[in-house]
Amino acid sequence: MARPKEFDVEQALASAMNVFWSNGYKATSLGDLTGAMGISKSSMYETFGSKHDLFLSTIEHYIRTVTTQISGAAHIDAPAVKVIRALFHRAVQRMAEPNSRRGCYLNNCAVEVSVRDSEAGQRVEKGLDMMEEAFFSLVQRGQREGDISTRHDPRSMARFLVSSLNGILVMGKAHASTDKLNDVVDITVNALA
Secondary structure, eight states, X not given: OOOOOXXXXXXXXXXXXXXXXXXXXXXXXXXXXXXXXXXXXXXXHHHHOSHHHHHHHHHHHHIIIIIHHHHHHTTOSSOHHHHHHHHHHHHHHHHHXXXXXXXXXXXXXXIIIITXXXXXXXXXXXXXXHHHHHHHXXXXXXXXXXXXXXXSOHHHHHHHHHHHHHHHHHHHHTTOOHHHHHHHXXXXXXXXX
């Protein structure tokens, strides 16, 4: 019979994710991870497997806890354009917070490892696909509401929105001013009309 875990697995995943998010995969050591997680190396290996297995689990954790918030926004009972604008403004607000200038975890993983790590790449793609589906639903709804032009293919527009949102997060990492980031928001939302 397996002993019960003496630590909260989800909290440990969140802690590991934050270390990878701040340092990147390559620059993160096992000591960094176990220190942040508050567990021994043996507990880490027993629960999560290798550093790479843990990394993959943190991507899944991010998708479950953060990306699903964007997916959930597609169901908010408000005009679709307002929901889209609010999602973009929230991204700008996050980048204005000093401790949030790390950008998007999926975005960071895509840049650092996805090209050479197909398992990580598949997980990143899953998260970006979830974002795309949320925007696709919002664009379709906005077209029905008459606030988003029907001259745009909703799938293509959803991909444009994912790209623009991630662009804001990349610019924010470079400490772009909120005025610059809000310019991107305004142009993006205006492109919907």
